[in-house]
Amino acid sequence: MEISIGSRLKHAWNAFLNRDPTGYYRISENGYSYRPDRFRLSRGNERSIVTSVYNRIALDCSAISIQHVRLDESGRFIEKIDSGLNNCLGSSANIDQTGRSFLQDVVLSMLDEGCVAIVPVDTDIDPENASFKIESIRTGKILEWYPSHIRVRVYNERIGRKEDIVLPKSAVAIIENPLYAVINEPNSTMQRLIRKLNLLDIIDEQTSSGKLDLIIQLPYVIKTETRRRQAEERRSDIERQLAGSKYGIAYTDGTERITQLNRPVENNLMNQIEYLTSMLYSQLGITQGILDGSADEKTMLNYYNRTTEPIISAIVDEMKRKFLSKTARTQRQSILFFRDPFKLVPVAELSEIADKFTRNEIMTSNEIRQVIGMKPSKDPRADELRNKNLSEPAKSNEATAAIEQNKINYGKENQNGEI
Numbered sequence: 001m002e003i004s005i006g007s008r009l010k011h012a013w014n015a016f017l018n019r020d021p022t023g024y025y026r027i028s029e030n031g032y033s034y035r036p037d038r039f040r041l042s043r044g045n046e047r048s049i050v051t052s053v054y055n056r057i058a059l060d061c062s063a064i065s066i067q068h069v070r071l072d073e074s075g076r077f078i079e080k081i082d083s084g085l086n087n088c089l090g091s092s093a094n095i096d097q098t099g100r101s102f103l104q105d106v107v108l109s110m111l112d113e114g115c116v117a118i119v120p121v122d123t124d125i126d127p128e129n130a131s132f133k134i135e136s137i138r139t140g141k142i143l144e145w146y147p148s149h150i151r152v153r154v155y156n157e158r159i160g161r162k163e164d165i166v167l168p169k170s171a172v173a174i175i176e177n178p179l180y181a182v183i184n185e186p187n188s189t190m191q192r193l194i195r196k197l198n199l200l201d202i203i204d205e206q207t208s209s210g211k212l213d214l215i216i217q218l219p220y221v222i223k224t225e226t227r228r229r230q231a232e233e234r235r236s237d238i239e240r241q242l243a244g245s246k247y248g249i250a251y252t253d254g255t256e257r258i259t260q261l262n263r264p265v266e267n268n269l270m271n272q273i274e275y276l277t278s279m280l281y282s283q284l285g286i287t288q289g290i291l292d293g294s295a296d297e298k299t300m301l302n303y304y305n306r307t308t309e310p311i312i313s314a315i316v317d318e319m320k321r322k323f324l325s326k327t328a329r330t331q332r333q334s335i336l337f338f339r340d341p342f343k344l345v346p347v348a349e350l351s352e353i354a355d356k357f358t359r360n361e362i363m364t365s366n367e368i369r370q371v372i373g374m375k376p377s378k379d380p381r382a383d384e385l386r387n388k389n390l391s392e393p394a395k396s397n398e399a400t401a402a403i404e405q406n407k408i409n410y411g412k413e414n415q416n417g418e419i
Helices: 005-011 050-062 084-090 099-113 189-207 225-244 269-284 288-292 297-323 326-330 347-359 365-372 397-416
Strands: 065-071 077-080 115-123 134-145 149-156 161-168 173-176 214-217 257-260 333-338
Touching (some): 050 099, 050 297, 065 084, 189 269, 347 365
Antiparallel strands (some): 065 077, 115 173
């Protein structure tokens, strides 16, 4: 049915035209030129190459799906629970972050600080009084530790800035980096590598600072005050020549000698950095191929098992312990993570894998089509978990008996002449 012109005008809305009489929104909150809730690395980590390692791990961890689920009596996954926690983990964690960006924020903060807090911001009741339902969550920086509470710095979306609040440990998920000994310890491999990289940056700045570092040997002995003033005048004269020259050229007397000191000094700093980098990669289970995307399937599987799996397990176990009450766990509720095993499979091998999975009754045809990116088929047989290479199984005894009875009734009706 076509919409009339009057109805179209009545329900029309434009972001630029439908405003208040002053022509702009009246905003009373504080404004910033950058995003105030965005996490920023500390201790100068943003100026070193370790940022790429942190970001790579955080991106791979955020690609793993975490869901609030229900289990059967054997502890197997049955269904996904439609809850506020599941909405935070999958769709919208808060007004500023999606579930994936929130998980990336958690992992990146944890790698940088060593320990991070997941704070339920909006709940149905006070978390200290009873079990609660989570409506929004955010990442918090732990500032102080108390016996049963912690002081956390969390972004307050109502006022647009971060605030320090004291929360009970029982209502906050506290995630400690499982790779703390390698990354965050003061004398760990990562911290030693960061210090060496900072030293290398200092040497590079000194080398490229624009100084010539010249020593001028004058043809007379500088011991008296008069000779010292003459030497200062000579040095100032050469500086003026170099500063005022287009190509930086100056002249000296034939009896004067100039020695340049800014030649690179040989040291083993770069060798130490290469050694610490290779040691760090081996301790984290990372290779250069993982960072540049050229790693094969076995290397990526080793990386997922040794690096991302411990981090995601630490997050899931702590959320399960703090965000699910004893009653919920008795009702077989749990929090699980799922990684798509088909992301690393080439297209050439996907057809063979699909044939094996459907033939051995592991996945249905529609589930395989979903992995490929195709919409599900409307054929009911596409949702059947059976081997399509075999003929259809014989019908059940009840169905066979019903068919035979229909044949008998049809024969009797023909004999009576009713049909």
